[in-house]
Amino acid sequence: MKEKETGVREIAYPGQVLGDKKEFLPGVGTYEEDGKIISKFLGILTKSGNYVSVVPLSGVYIPKPGEHVIGIVTAVEKVGWVVDINSPWESFLSLSEAVDEFIDVKRVMLNRYYDEGDIIYAQIASAKRGDVQLSMRGPSCKKLKDGVLVKITPTKVPRLIGKEGSMINLIKEKTGTMIRVGQNGVVWISGEKVDKAIVAIKKIDEKSHIYGLTEEITKLLSD
Amino acid sequence: MAKIKGIELIKDGKRLDGRKPFETREVEMKVGIIPNANGSAMVRFGKTTAIAAVYGPRLLLPKHLQEMDKAIIQCRYNMAPFSTDERIKPGTSRRELEISKVVRLALEPVLFLENYPKTTIDVYVEIIQADGSTRVTSVNAASLALADAGIPMKDLVVALSGGKINGQLILDLNGIEDNNSEADVPMAFMPNKKHITLLQMDGELKHEEISKLINEMFKAGEIIYKKQIEALKNRYSE
Amino acid sequence: MRANYILKLLEKDERLDGRKLDQFRPIAVEKGVIERAEGSARVKIGKTDIIAGVKMEIETPFPDTPNEGTLKTNIEFAPIAHPDFSPGPPSEDATEIARVVDRGIRESNSIDLEKLCLVEGEKVWGVFIDLHVINHDGNLIDASSLASVAALMNTKIPKYEDNKIIRTEFVGKLPVLHTPINVVVSKILDKYIVDADKEEEEVVDAWLSVATREDGYVCAMQKGGSKALSLKDIDYMIDLSSKKSKELRKHL
Numbered sequence: 001m002k003e004k005e006t007g008v009r010e011i012a013y014p015g016q017v018l019g020d021k022k023e024f025l026p027g028v029g030t031y032e033e034d035g036k037i038i039s040k041f042l043g044i045l046t047k048s049g050n051y052v053s054v055v056p057l058s059g060v061y062i063p064k065p066g067e068h069v070i071g072i073v074t075a076v077e078k079v080g081w082v083v084d085i086n087s088p089w090e091s092f093l094s095l096s097e098a099v100d101e102f103i104d105v106k107r108v109m110l111n112r113y114y115d116e117g118d119i120i121y122a123q124i125a126s127a128k129r130g131d132v133q134l135s136m137r138g139p140s141c142k143k144l145k146d147g148v149l150v151k152i153t154p155t156k157v158p159r160l161i162g163k164e165g166s167m168i169n170l171i172k173e174k175t176g177t178m179i180r181v182g183q184n185g186v187v188w189i190s191g192e193k194v195d196k197a198i199v200a201i202k203k204i205d206e207k208s209h210i211y212g213l214t215e216e217i218t219k220l221l222s223d
Numbered sequence: 224m225a226k227i228k229g230i231e232l233i234k235d236g237k238r239l240d241g242r243k244p245f246e247t248r249e250v251e252m253k254v255g256i257i258p259n260a261n262g263s264a265m266v267r268f269g270k271t272t273a274i275a276a277v278y279g280p281r282l283l284l285p286k287h288l289q290e291m292d293k294a295i296i297q298c299r300y301n302m303a304p305f306s307t308d309e310r311i312k313p314g315t316s317r318r319e320l321e322i323s324k325v326v327r328l329a330l331e332p333v334l335f336l337e338n339y340p341k342t343t344i345d346v347y348v349e350i351i352q353a354d355g356s357t358r359v360t361s362v363n364a365a366s367l368a369l370a371d372a373g374i375p376m377k378d379l380v381v382a383l384s385g386g387k388i389n390g391q392l393i394l395d396l397n398g399i400e401d402n403n404s405e406a407d408v409p410m411a412f413m414p415n416k417k418h419i420t421l422l423q424m425d426g427e428l429k430h431e432e433i434s435k436l437i438n439e440m441f442k443a444g445e446i447i448y449k450k451q452i453e454a455l456k457n458r459y460s461e
Numbered sequence: 462m463r464a465n466y467i468l469k470l471l472e473k474d475e476r477l478d479g480r481k482l483d484q485f486r487p488i489a490v491e492k493g494v495i496e497r498a499e500g501s502a503r504v505k506i507g508k509t510d511i512i513a514g515v516k517m518e519i520e521t522p523f524p525d526t527p528n529e530g531t532l533k534t535n536i537e538f539a540p541i542a543h544p545d546f547s548p549g550p551p552s553e554d555a556t557e558i559a560r561v562v563d564r565g566i567r568e569s570n571s572i573d574l575e576k577l578c579l580v581e582g583e584k585v586w587g588v589f590i591d592l593h594v595i596n597h598d599g600n601l602i603d604a605s606s607l608a609s610v611a612a613l614m615n616t617k618i619p620k621y622e623d624n625k626i627i628r629t630e631f632v633g634k635l636p637v638l639h640t641p642i643n644v645v646v647s648k649i650l651d652k653y654i655v656d657a658d659k660e661e662e663e664v665v666d667a668w669l670s671v672a673t674r675e676d677g678y679v680c681a682m683q684k685g686g687s688k689a690l691s692l693k694d695i696d697y698m699i700d701l702s703s704k705k706s707k708e709l710r711k712h713l
Binding site: 009017033041042062130155210 | 260262277279281282291335338339340341342363370371372373374375376377378379413414415433452455456458459460461
């Protein structure tokens with residue numbers, strides 16, 4: 001059995017030569033030059049199979065089609081809604097991607113569906129050259145009510161979710177909360193011990209680079 | 224043009240602060256000092272202290288400044304009013320504007336900008352104490368702040384200054400040396416391939432002196448490079 | 462983003478970070494952080510981080526006070542400190558903070574300005590307090606005030622000889638007679654809090670900044686925020702502010 005690892009995961013920095021093209025394949029967060037695989041980011045070094053990758057420890061959210069995000073409606077327009085998705089780019093939810101029934105936009109005010117300040121769980125429909133379109137067609141897409149939002153580093157979302165949802169389920173269970181996590185680093189929490197859940201989520205954001213995080217969170221939530 | 228002569232800046236091979244010609248001052252670096260920023264760092268060479276913060280990539284406005292296929296870099300170098308002997312009146316001077324530009328150009332070659340159309344990456348540097356070599360200190364701080372912000376980079380950028388006092392080539396000029404030098408040469412480079420991204424020179428030097436200085440700066444730059452790496456790793460220590 | 466949650470917690474006398482309503486975040490004061498300035502201090506209140514530097518320059522006195530030194534307080538919302546700060550001339554908010562801090566120091570007669578006269582009517586010392594925000598997480602007034610007073614207490618007067626300032630030699634310390642401390646009390650709904658952080662400041666209805674001297678005298682006030690305050694509010698807020706100022710003064 002593999003010995004349990006403790007301490008800090010291996011950190012790579014931009015420009016660090018990670019290996020030779022003859023031995024490894026370049027994974028995410030790397031680039032190739034003169035047969036060498038080089039890190040693009042300050043991040044956690046991971047090797048899986050022949051791939052060498054670097055998962056950045058910080059950075060903004062870059063929308064990718066199909067991903068689910070949590071956004072805040074910032075403006076109601078004639079044919080849809082402008083939504084802040086915690087990304088450098090604003091996104092747009094068009095009427096046709098939001099409502100199934102036919103709507104006469106001359107007669108109906110769109111804020112009866114989504115109004116300024118509303119929080120939505122939506123899917124990225126397309127993202128090209130900073131033009132981001134959302135959709136509410138997916139089965140899990142919905143308006144989120146009466147919750148609290150917390151932001152974490154978007155690149156740390158996989159860590160918050162954990163293997164097959166293990167980490168997030170742990171938090172939900174121990175705090176009696178409902179939680180939704182957007183790939184954009186926005187987390188919605190509602191229920192009993194919201195404050196405790198927030199503490200745990202922030203801890204994961206800060207400590208994603210250490211081994212044994214699950215144990216630490218379990219301990220934190222049991223206190 | 225001859226600079227102010229008559230000040231003995233080097234005696235028996237030692238500089239006024241006791242350093243040998245090719246010795247840098249004490250260097251301190253810290254990453255992640257401004258919680259609000261996407262990335263930040265403090266770098267100190269002796270008394271010269273720069274704080275850099277990176278905000279972005281964020282949407283660039285007004286729209287006509289946007290590039291459709293990449294981010295742009297905006298940079299501002301600013302000296303705090305209390306950073307020098309005589310108080311600096313707030314507001315941007317011509318000198319500060321020029322330095323803002325050369326600092327930006329020193330960083331641009333290492334950045335992968337194509338994933339961020341229509342955005343700006345804002346790099347702000349505040350000199351909170353100045354004792355020579357402020358622009359190269361700024362470049363080191365900005366390099367760390369960009370890495371801390373999670374901006375994809377080809378390499379880090381290492382910077383330091385060289386020069387000549389009383390006929391002797393030296394590294395890392397402090398304030399009094401800077402003001403009375405026969406020449407000063409700030410330089411920044413990408414450590415992997417030793418590609419130079421900032422090079423300026425003021426004063427009088429022979430070609431071979433320039434080459435010698437650049438080589439010495441590459442050598443001493445290795446130490447600064449190691450300090451940068453250490454500071455980045457310390458950001459995520461415990 | 463979490464305005465409603467903040468309000469909901471306040472109803473139960475609770476705050477986002479678990480503090481009591483009249484409790485400050487951790488405070489750290491470090492003096493003499495800028496060797497090249499005549500006086501300096503760095504103050505951290507929670508994540509708010511600010512540096513005050515004092516420069517001494519030769520100035521012409523004002524005609525109505527020919528035998529007194531001058532004082533000027535300036536704050537820079539450096540763009541490193543917050544995503545909403547941008548380079549350029551000082552904003553309305555920045556100017557207000559500089560003036561509120563300036564008034565506390567001036568009106569409390571904190572500095573013995575008569576001792577700063579070199580040649581009556583011609584030459585006096587000018588005391589320049591420059592505040593540089595490093596990270597803005599709310600309550601810039603208290604942090605600025607504390608940093609300014611700490612920096613003044615740390616200020617040395619350089620030698621002045623043959624019409625030149627010799628910055629490597631000093632003739633003595635800046636004569637600081639009083640230590641006025643600003644504490645802002647904010648009202649949200651019917652609750653009063655001290656040391657509002659950035660998120661809380663966004664839901665503040667009204668605030669009152671009170672500068673209290675070590676002898677208990679109040680020497681400057683400023684009311685802010687868009688809602689009105691009653692006399693009962695003011696009474697309570699002055700009391701709370703003066704009480705907290707004693708706590709802050711211990712950090713000097």
